[in-house]
Amino acid sequence: MYTTAAALAVQTHAAARPIDHACRRAHVYSRRHVQTLHVQLQERSYPILIGPGLLARASSFAQLTAGAVLIVSNTTVAPLYLPALAGTLAGAQGGRRVIPVVLPDGEIHKTLANAARVIDVLVANRLARDCAVVALGGGVIGDLAGFAAACYQRGVAFVQVPTTLLAQVDSSVGGKTGVNHVGGKNLIGAFHQPCLVVADTDTLATLPPRELRAGLAEVIKHGLLGDAVLFAWLEQNMEALLAREPQALAHVIRRSCEIKAAIVGRDEREQGERALLNLGHTFGHAIESATGYRTWLHGEAVGAGLVMAAALSHEAGLLPAADAQRVARLVARAGLPARAADVSAAAALEHMRIDKKIRDGQLRLILLRAVGEAFLTADYPPSALQRTLQAHCA
Amino acid sequence: MYTTAAALAVQTHAAARPIDHACRRAHVYSRRHVQTLHVQLQERSYPILIGPGLLARASSFAQLTAGAVLIVSNTTVAPLYLPALAGTLAGAQGGRRVIPVVLPDGEIHKTLANAARVIDVLVANRLARDCAVVALGGGVIGDLAGFAAACYQRGVAFVQVPTTLLAQVDSSVGGKTGVNHVGGKNLIGAFHQPCLVVADTDTLATLPPRELRAGLAEVIKHGLLGDAVLFAWLEQNMEALLAREPQALAHVIRRSCEIKAAIVGRDEREQGERALLNLGHTFGHAIESATGYRTWLHGEAVGAGLVMAAALSHEAGLLPAADAQRVARLVARAGLPARAADVSAAAALEHMRIDKKIRDGQLRLILLRAVGEAFLTADYPPSALQRTLQAHCA
Numbered sequence: 190m191y192t193t194a195a196a197l198a199v200q201t202h203a204a205a206r207p208i209d210h211a212c213r214r215a216h217v218y219s220r221r222h223v224q225t226l227h228v229q230l231q232e233r234s235y236p237i238l239i240g241p242g243l244l245a246r247a248s249s250f251a252q253l254t255a256g257a258v259l260i261v262s263n264t265t266v267a268p269l270y271l272p273a274l275a276g277t278l279a280g281a282q283g284g285r286r287v288i289p290v291v292l293p294d295g296e297i298h299k300t301l302a303n304a305a306r307v308i309d310v311l312v313a314n315r316l317a318r319d320c321a322v323v324a325l326g327g328g329v330i331g332d333l334a335g336f337a338a339a340c341y342q343r344g345v346a347f348v349q350v351p352t353t354l355l356a357q358v359d360s361s362v363g364g365k366t367g368v369n370h371v372g373g374k375n376l377i378g379a380f381h382q383p384c385l386v387v388a389d390t391d392t393l394a395t396l397p398p399r400e401l402r403a404g405l406a407e408v409i410k411h412g413l414l415g416d417a418v419l420f421a422w423l424e425q426n427m428e429a430l431l432a433r434e435p436q437a438l439a440h441v442i443r444r445s446c447e448i449k450a451a452i453v454g455r456d457e458r459e460q461g462e463r464a465l466l467n468l469g470h471t472f473g474h475a476i477e478s479a480t481g482y483r484t485w486l487h488g489e490a491v492g493a494g495l496v497m498a499a500a501l502s503h504e505a506g507l508l509p510a511a512d513a514q515r516v517a518r519l520v521a522r523a524g525l526p527a528r529a530a531d532v533s534a535a536a537a538l539e540h541m542r543i544d545k546k547i548r549d550g551q552l553r554l555i556l557l558r559a560v561g562e563a564f565l566t567a568d569y570p571p572s573a574l575q576r577t578l579q580a581h582c583a
Numbered sequence: 584m585y586t587t588a589a590a591l592a593v594q595t596h597a598a599a600r601p602i603d604h605a606c607r608r609a610h611v612y613s614r615r616h617v618q619t620l621h622v623q624l625q626e627r628s629y630p631i632l633i634g635p636g637l638l639a640r641a642s643s644f645a646q647l648t649a650g651a652v653l654i655v656s657n658t659t660v661a662p663l664y665l666p667a668l669a670g671t672l673a674g675a676q677g678g679r680r681v682i683p684v685v686l687p688d689g690e691i692h693k694t695l696a697n698a699a700r701v702i703d704v705l706v707a708n709r710l711a712r713d714c715a716v717v718a719l720g721g722g723v724i725g726d727l728a729g730f731a732a733a734c735y736q737r738g739v740a741f742v743q744v745p746t747t748l749l750a751q752v753d754s755s756v757g758g759k760t761g762v763n764h765v766g767g768k769n770l771i772g773a774f775h776q777p778c779l780v781v782a783d784t785d786t787l788a789t790l791p792p793r794e795l796r797a798g799l800a801e802v803i804k805h806g807l808l809g810d811a812v813l814f815a816w817l818e819q820n821m822e823a824l825l826a827r828e829p830q831a832l833a834h835v836i837r838r839s840c841e842i843k844a845a846i847v848g849r850d851e852r853e854q855g856e857r858a859l860l861n862l863g864h865t866f867g868h869a870i871e872s873a874t875g876y877r878t879w880l881h882g883e884a885v886g887a888g889l890v891m892a893a894a895l896s897h898e899a900g901l902l903p904a905a906d907a908q909r910v911a912r913l914v915a916r917a918g919l920p921a922r923a924a925d926v927s928a929a930a931a932l933e934h935m936r937i938d939k940k941i942r943d944g945q946l947r948l949i950l951l952r953a954v955g956e957a958f959l960t961a962d963y964p965p966s967a968l969q970r971t972l973q974a975h976c977a
Contacts, residue, residue, distance in 0.1 A: 305695055305771075312766035315936065340734075343761060343772040348870075367737060372706035378737040379773060542709065 198216055224443055228362065228450040230457055233382045237362060237446050239439065243389040244350065245273045247280065252385060252442070255321035255346055257286035259314070261307055261334035262325040263294040266352050269395055270559045274325055274350060288314050292330070296482040299329045299369050301377055307337035311345075311424045321346035321384075327400070328360035328487060332375070334518030335366030339381030349383045352392040354404025354438070355488045358411070358445035360420035361386050363453040363466075369482060373403055373540070374474045378457060388446075390439055398431075398524075403488025405430060405523040406469075414468045414514065417561030427522045464565045468555040475540035479532045492525030497581050502557040504573035512560050527581070534578035587795040590708060616833065620840050622756060623848040627776045631756060631840050633833065637783040638744065639667045641674070646779060649715035649740055651680035653708070655701055655728035656719040657688040660746050663789055666910045668719055668744060682708050686724070690876040693723045693763050695771055701731035705739075715740035715778075721747035721794070722754035722881060726769070729760030743777045746786040748798025748832070749882045750910030752805070752839035755780050757847040757860075763876060767934070768868045782840075784833055792825075792918075797882025799824060799917040800863075802835045805842045805891055806860045807910065811955030813838055818909070822915045863888030869934035873926045886919030891975050896951040898967035906954050921975070928972035 223240030236252075243249040258278050262271050267289070275287045290310045292303050311320070324334035328577060331349050338347035349361035367378020393401070405427075412420030419441075423430075431435040449466065456463040471495030479487050499516035502508035517527050529537065541552060551567040552574075558564060599951050615636030630646075630771035637643040652672050656665050661683070669681045684704045686697050705714070716739060725743050730760065732741035743755035761772020787795070799821075806814030813835075817824075823831040850857040866888030893910035896902035911921050923931065935946060945961040946968075952958060 299700055301695075308764065308771055309766075312764050312770055340771045340773060342770060343759065343774055365737065370702065370706050372703075376736060377702055377734045378704055379734060380737055 204362050217537055223293060224439070226443065226446050226450055228382070229454040233364075233383060233457075235384050235386065237386040237388065237450070239388045239390065239442050239446065240359070241389065241391045241435070243387050244270055244392070245277055247277055249387045249389075250278060250385070252516070253321060253346075253348065253567055254424045255277075255285075255319060257288070257314075257316050257320045258323050258348075259307070259311055259316060259320065260287060260323045260325055261330055261337070262289065262299060263292050263298075263330055265294040266326045266330070267291045270325060270350075270352060270392060274323070274389070278323065286538065287313075288316075291407050292333070294329075296477065296487060299333050299482075301370075303369050304333050304337045304340070304368050307334060308341050311337070311341050316341075316345075317347055318342045321348055323348040323350060324361075325350045325352060327356045331356055332378070333360050333362075333368055334380055335383070336368055339366055339379035344381060347381060347383045349386040351386070351388050353396055353400050354393055354442075355400070355407055356404075356525060357388040357390070357393075357442050358404055359407040359449065361388065362446055362449050363456065363463075369533065372480070373478055382457075388442060390435065390442065393433060393438060396532045399486065401431070401433070402524040403486040403492075405441075406488040406492035406495065406520070406525055408445050409516075409519055409523065410466075410468050411445045413495060413499075413557065413560060414465045414555070414563040415448055415452075415561060416444070417449070417559070420515075420560050422517070424519055427519070431524070461550070464553075465555055465563045467494075468557075468563050468582050471541055471552070471554055472497040472537070475537045476529045476532055478540040479529075479536045484531065485529075489526055490529075492520045492523065493527055493529055493581065496520050497526040497577055498555060500555070500581065501569065501573055501577040504577055505556065505569040507569075508557045508559065512557075515560060516557075532582050534575070534582040537578050537582050538574070616829075618833070618837055618961055620837065620844055622776070622844040624776060624851055627758075627851075629776060629778050629780065631780040631782065631844070633751070633782045633784065633836050633840065635783065635785045635829070636872040637781050638786070640673055641671055642782075643781045644672060644742070644779070647715060647740075647742065649679075649713060651682070651708075651710050651714045652717050652742075653701070653705055653710060653714065654681060654683045654717045654719050655686065655724055656683065657686050657692075657724055659688040660720045660724070661685045664719060664744075664746060664786060668717070672717065682710075686727070688723075690723055690763070690871065690881060693727050694874075695762050695764075698727050698731045698734070698762050701728060702735050705731070705735050710735075710739075712736045713737055715742055717744060718755075719744045721750045723744065725750055725755050726760050726772070726788040727762055729758075729775050729777070730772055731848065733760050733773035738775060741775060741777045743780040745780070745782050747790055747794050747800055747864075748787055748836075749794070750798075751784070751787075751836050752798055753843065755782065756840055756843050757857075757863040758851065759906070766857065767872055768876075776851075778920040782836060784829065784836065787827060787832060793880065794882075795825070795827070796877055796918040797880040797886075798880040799835075800886035800889065800914070800919055802839050803910075803913055803917065804860075804862050804885060805839045807951065807954060808859045808949070809840070809842055809846075809894075809955060811953070813842070814909075814913070814954050818913055821913070825918070836849055850931060858947075859949055859957045862951075862957050863890075863892050865935055865946070865948055866891040866931070869931045870923045870926055872934040873930045874935075879923075883919055884923075886917065887921055887923055887975065888913045890914050890921040891971055892949060893951055894975065895948070895963065895971040896966055899950065899963040901963075902951045902953065906951070909954060910951075923976045926976050926977040928969070931972050931976050932968070 226237045279287045322332040322338035351357045351361035364382035367375040370376040469491045473490035476490040496517045499513040503513040553567040622630040673681045716732035718725040745751045745755040758776035760775050761769040764770035863885045867884035870884040890911050893907040897907040947961040
């Protein structure tokens with residue numbers, strides 16, 4: 190039960206004029222519902238393909254000219270999709286060299302040591318600068334493989350084949366790559382844009398429910414930071430998403446990629462506007478870091494982080510209580526935690542301090558003026574942050 | 584005994600018109616001979632200061648706004664210059680936080696593990712994205728510290744304070760950073776431009792003779808690849824350089840930075856022309872790699888590599904024998920080895936194959952058409968490469 194696709198198109202286009210200029214749909218294969226968006230970054234521009242069955246279709250990778258590819262995946266995803274993708278990339282005549290690297294699954298394995306392991310395989314196989322690294326998996330694999338691609342020979346081609354909702358709506362787009370440090374998340378990384386993103390929506394069929402919900406946190410974030418129409422659509426259609434209705438999922442993937450691609454196209458290196466995409470993330474990273482990346486999925490921590498960002502915005506007198514409640518309600522309906530019961534407020538604050546967004550010693554946060562309107566600020570009462578953490582942490 | 588500075592200026596400017604457009608001297612402090620060049624890279628442009636006494640002068644770092652700096656140095660250079668530099672950077676009132684990291688000295692320590700160690704110190708001290716990493720040392724320290732700066736929080740400000748001739752004429756300019764892999768040199772790295780280069784020529788007084796000679800290899804390279812006038816000047820003034828006459832050293836530092844800055848300004852990411860700066864380096868890297876980075880200094884390997892590149896150019900029928908002999912003679916006069924007696928021809932070839940310049944399986948090399956004219960090509964007889972290696976290796 191969700192609004193029809195035609196109605197959606199009208200809604201989102203009406204609301205999204207400032208965003209759409211940076212995206213254009215080159216092809217719409219009506220039969221198989223493949224959509225193509227473009228991230229516009231001059232010589233680093235690239236297409237995002239969204240649709241079913243893309244993994245197994247040679248045409249998805251037609252633009253890839255690399256003579257050899259390294260596929261980086263994990264022990265969960267590889268058994269499901271690596272053989273098909275490797276076959277597609279090898280080509281009908283098996284003309285392309287395809288080398289797999291399978292890492293253990295989980296955020297705890299997003300380490301410099303594992304990025305170095307990927308580079309070791311690139312070196313051991315003598316892959317030259319004209320090779321490509323292909324990430325097959327969720328955000329962890331995409332971030333880690335992208336960082337290895339950024340560093341190997343000072344940068345080789347990189348392709349994202351995201352297989353989780355979170356990666357399809359967020360992490361595979363925009364070129365942020367990196368690994369975690371024991372002192373904080375993504376403290377080691379690079380900006381390295383992919384040359385192609387292939388989001389095969391069929392892969393969501395095998396996604397565990399918890400991972401699906403984690404991905405929805407980033408979709409809620411996209412609505413909250415810049416598209417009130419998307420946020421309202423989510424309030425109407427959350428059940429369709431949780432039931433994995435294909436059209437509903439395709440809609441939020443496309444809309445999320447459009448929003449993110451537009452922002453990245455205007456501010457690739459996070460000099461300004463791009464920081465808005467961190468809404469909820471400073472809280473979320475602190476939760477993940479304080480719990481050693483072991484118990485919370487990234488998207489779950491972002492879900493709680495969105496609730497905290499809205500609560501702080503209200504505490505600071507910026508956001509009406511009703512809007513903060515809308516956020517908490519939608520996050521709850523997505524089946525995401527709204528509190529961090531296993532992290533003390535003091536520990537959360539401590540971990541927030543190492544966050545990359547500190548400048549001149551002052552912690553800058555993305556706060557909300559309304560649903561659909563976020564901004565970066567260090568101008569909030571420290572006591573409001575304290576109260577927010579005390580209310581949402583242990 | 585070398586040509587006077589005035590004559591030089593005429594000579595080099597007459598020869599260097601295509602290069603000079605990308606450099607401009609903003610200030611010439613006649614009293615203390617400080618020269619300022621500019622690397623023109625749009626928003627990533629930066630000045631290179633060259634002159635005596637710069638380390639200890641606050642004005643050298645006037646443009647640095649970072650609230651905290653990490654100085655990366657090694658056990659050889661730190662005792663000589665770290666206290667002075669730390670004092671300068673801390674400021675008269677000690678208002679800026681300055682944290683030192685001292686690594687062991689030598690190419691063998693240019694590893695991912697040591698880059699990670701630098702990042703560990705950045706994290707442990709909670710340095711935020713607005714910090715700066717300052718490299719105090721030669722090429723190894725500059726490359727490693729630059730790579731750490733590139734990766735920490737996806738890139739923080741980076742300042743080069745080169746203390747060797749090689750670093751002052753070459754490696755501190757241009758933004759190539761990286762560390763070695765057991766499988767090859769600089770296989771892990773990033774393009775990350777410094778925001779400032781401070782080349783204090785007084786530091787060359789403490790440079791061991793062997794390091795001075797190693798630096799001259801890169802100066803010879805700059806003449807050979809694009810400035811026949813510089814090459815001829817070196818043939819006339821090699822003794823003055825070996826005797827460390829300040830004006831002679833200042834001349835080759837400035838001219839080398841001009842040549843390199845101009846090329847980098849036109850081709851930052853080595854899509855084309857910048858590859859010329861690798862003249863002699865594919866041979867040189869193979870020598871270093873085959874000997875485990877233990878016995879050869881980088882500049883020594885480049886010296887032998889220049890001789891080999893010239894010899895191959897002659898073997899391939901591209902360069903007159905007399906020009907190849909000029910190269911061998913000048914390298915010898917600089918006190919640099921012209922042969923790799925401790926590397927077999929087979930091992931050298933094997934190590935050349937992992938070089939970053941392979942494309943479509945064909946090893947591309949920088950060869951010479953004349954002194955002052957280099958070009959990138961894969962179009963040479965493999966047998967000529969074999970003969971060259973057999974003549975110059977064990």
